[in-house]
Amino acid sequence: MIINNYFKTALRILRREKSNSIINIAGLTLGITGGLILFLLVANGSNFDDYHKNKDRIYRVVTSEKTSNGESFTQGIPPILVSAFQDDLEAEVETATFTSYRRNSMIGFAKPDGSFSKVVEPTGVAYAEPSFFDIFDREFLIGDPSSIESPNTALISKTWAEKYFQKEDPVGEVIKYDDKDFKISGVLEDYPVKTDLPFDLMLSYATIKKEKEGSEWGGISDTDNCYFLLKENASIKNLEAQLPGFTEKYYGEKDKSGFGKNFLIQPLNTLHSDMRFGNYNSKMPFIAKVTFIGIGLVLLVSCCINFVNLTTAAAVKRSKEIGIRKILGSSRSQLIFQLLSETLLVTFIATGFSVILGEFLLKFINPYLGLNISLQLTSGLSVWIYLIGVMIIVTLLSGLYPAWIISSGKGGKVYSSNSSEKKRGFSMRSSLVVVQFFISQFFIIATLVMYSQFQYIQKIDLGFQKDAIVTLPIPVNEQVDTIQNQSVMRTLKGELQRLSGISMVSLNNAPPSSSGVLGTSFTLPGSDEPISTQIKEVDGDYIDLFELELLAGTGLSDMDTMSGFVVNETLAKAAGYEDYKDLVGEQIDLWGNMMPVKGVVKDFNTTSLSKPMEPVILLNNLSGFHNISLKLEGDSFEQNLALIQDKWEAAYPEHIFSYSFLDDQVKNLYNGERKTSTTLALFSSLAIFIGCLGLYGLVTFMANNKTKEIGIRKVLGATSESIVLLFTKEFFKLIFFGFVLAAPIAGFVMNMVLKEFAYQISLGPILFLSGLGITFIIAFITVGFRSFGAAMANPVDSLRSE
Structure with a gap:
């Protein structure tokens, strides 16, 4: 009965104080919504592959390499490692397995109507x-693990079976991949959303095992992985202690400096967070989780500050009510429960709106971030725990202090201008406003830094030409020793070269800057010290097409096999040559081939600018060419596109034509930075808007309390501008105090963030002063808008009752 009375009273208060209630509900709604979305993002990036019953005993073998350039990491291993690992370490390893993941795969299949169709699957x-x-x-719906023991067999997921063959049992159907036919021998249940093993089509490794293991211990690709199951009573530490001996057995003893390869062990539960190693999925590093949690807490604190400020500011209006309640016998604890019930009601309403708003925003966030998260209110227990927990915490944070302050008044006593309670309340409100300005300015500075950094890396000279260059895929590998008459790709290159509007064509494995790189190490004559380097397999037109600048020597001849190397500046310096001309003619031992350096080119960025410049070797190798790059001139590409497609499809009739512009590919390298900047800007705007709501509410309350004072000032000759200044000057002081706190902390945090970029802006005073200026402008617009209305009011109306 008492609780029912509390909530009836709370409803009456909400209806009576409509403007105050709307601002409180809006602020809490935005804060809780921001926290909810960030909670869903963190939850989505956690507990990947947690459903495997042996998850605590599953590990992956990964590779590190120490060279004079530092230590590099990859999840790739030599395919031959798997059998050796299980045989040599059988005391600890129960079983080991190999996987090789393929992206952007073209799949061919016969449709139920008998026609043949081709699709490109980006993953799976x-x-x-x-x-x-x-x-x-992984549950089998049809078949068993032995279904892919034989070459040219395949397992398919339930979804892909229905998508390709329109039936649940496609066993016996044939699917074409990489110019090979695979017979479907089993059907798998769809993989869970939260897995780093997103396999829809599993092909028998026996089909390519001989080819993959032919390079023995010499080749490593990041797509080739080794997983193993530790025996129940075995110790992972004992296994790790044997790895140096295992590595030495197959790679030889390291030199005295410790340079060389090492094999490491990675637990399954770190696949989604360890940024040193890739996986078959997106990643969420631990620092991102901490950042999201931190931002979510800040948003909740900010909306709680709003509530406290507005509620304590309105305490004067409640003084008579509280006094009467005390005279009628209400205890302080009853008053506190009454006031907390009001806060709980507001929080409950705000939480309901947050669920609706969050569901709406996810429709835009999911496609932008490439995710598929939802509230899952009917099945997600964690979401309910979060919502109930937030309601309780926000109610206590927002309601306890105002309830304590408001309930402390003695019966019949109204806060006077010199009351100690008001002084304490005003001091607390001022402190909370400073905290809110600190939060807003921290976000503003962080957003300005990230935006400036992103603009900087967008405009920096990459060291190569990227405009008006188109890349076409070469879907079929060619080996020099198997070409009987004429290389298909070279014939295609010649035909494309003759088209009008195309000034130059080059065969290569990748453009100068790309998401994937081929890495290895080499030695110089007389030295056993390996130097780590990237490899670009290119033809003789590559340097001219991409306008790489030759600093010494000449370019490459247009040959199908290695005859020499062109290296970049970083490699020359790593080899100890300050004068690049001295390196020209020197021999490099690469993959057992001793070849001369023919030239040195100016450094160009091969990956995202978040990574430092690395040594690069350009060499001829027809079997490594995977792209044809076209340099366009004039505006004739659209007209020539049909001709380009015709010639490409004539060369590769079994494959699907596609193309991409290099400048778009380069932009895609910075999708992560772009999304980070946009996400930060979004939540910064949210924090700022919540602060503006609080400011507007406080100024509204001040204007209501000072109506008569404003009227007297106007009668005595005060201008509207001076009255607006009266309102704003107090807040400007608080803004400055918030800036003094925010600037050094934001500087420290953003300096740590910028260390992740090899090329970074400097944090000068202009960035920080810009943040202060933006805060002043936002506060002036918010405060000025409401105070100007008060200043323009007719003083006769405010003084009539006097």
């Missing part, structure tokens, strides 16, 4: 062994 295809299912849990 992997070569695997039957032992995969001894380690990982």
Whole structure:
């Protein structure tokens, strides 16, 4: 009965104080919504592959390499490692398995009507062994693990089976991949959303095992992974202690400096967060989780500050009510519960609106971030725990202090201008406003820094020409020793070269800057010290097409096999040559081939600018060419596109034509930075808007309390501008105090963030002063808008009752 009375009273208060209630509900709604979305992002990036029953015993073998350039990491391993690992370490390893993941795969299949169709799947295809299912849990709907023991067999997910063959049992159907036919021998249940093993089509590794293991211990690709299951009573530390000996057995003893390869062990539960190693999915590093949690807490604190400020500011209006309640016998604890019930009601309403707003915003956030998260109110227990927890915490944070202050008045006493309670309340409100300005300015400075950094890396000279260059894929690998008459790709190059509007054509494995790189190491004569380097497999027109600047020597001849190397400045310096001309003619031992350096080119960026410049070797190798790059001139590309497609499809009739502009590919390298900047700007705007709501509410309350004072000032000759200044000058002081706190902390945090970029802006005073200026402008607009209305009011109306 008492609780029912509390909530009836709370409803009456909400209706009576409509403007105050709307501002409180709006502020809490925005804060809780921001926190909810960030909670969903963190939850979505956690507990990946947590459903495997042996998850605590599943590990991955990964590779590190120490060179004079530092230590590099990759999840790739030599395919031959898997059998050696299981045989040599059988005391600890129960079973080991190999996977090789393929992106952007063209799949061919016969449709139910008999026609043949081709699609390009960006993800979902992997070569695997039957032992995969001894380690990982994946339910078979049809068949069993032995279904992919034989070459040219495949397992398909339920979704892909229905998509390609329009039936649940496609066993016996044939699917074409990489110019090979694979017979469907089993159907798998769809993989869970939260897995780093997103395999829809699993092809028998036996089909390519001989080819993959042919390079023995010499080749490593990041798509080739080794997973293993530790025996139940075995110790992972004992296994790790044996790895140096295992590495030495197959790679030889390291030199005295410790340079060389090492194999490391990575637990399954770190695949989604360890940024040193890739996976088959997106990643969420630990620092991102901490950042999201921090921003979510800041948003909740900010909206709680709003509530406290507005509620304590309105305490004068409640003084008579509280006095009467005390005279009628209400205890302080009853008053506190009454006031907390009002806060709980506001929080409950705000939480309801947050659920609706959050569901709406996810429709835009999911496609932008490439996610598929939802509130899952009917099945997600964690979301309910979060919402109920937030309601309780926000109610206590927002309601306890105002309830304590408001309930402390003695019966019949109204806060006077010199009351100690008001002084304390005003001091607390001022402190909370400073905290809110600190939060807003921290976000503003952080957003300005990230925006400036992103603009900087967008405009920096990459060291190569990227405009008006188009890349076409070469879907079929060619080996020099198997070409009987004429290379298909070279014939295609010649035909494209003759088209009008195309000034130059080059065969290569990748443009100068790309998301994937080929890495290896080499030695100089007389030295055993390996130097780590990237490899670009290119033809003789590559340097001219991309306008790489030759600093010494000449370019490459247009040959199909290696005859020499062109290196970049960083490699020359790593080799100890200050005068690049001295390096020209020197021999480099690469993959057992001793070849001369023919030239040195100016450094160009090969990956995102978040990474430092690395040594690069350009060499001829027809079997490594995967792209044809076209340099356009004039405006004739659209007219020539049909001709380009015709010639490409004539060369590769079994494949799907596609193309991309290099400048778009380069932009895609910075999608992560772009999304980070946009996300930060979004939540910064949210924090600022919440602060503006609080400011508007406080100024509204001040204007209501000072109506008569404003009227007297106007009668005595005060201008509207001076009255607006009266309101704003107090807040400007608080803004400055907030800036003094925010600037050094924002500077420290953003300096740490910028260290992740090899090329970074300097944090000068202009960035910080810009943040202060933006805050002043936002506060002036917010405060000025409401105070100007008060200043323009007719003083006769405010003084009539006097």
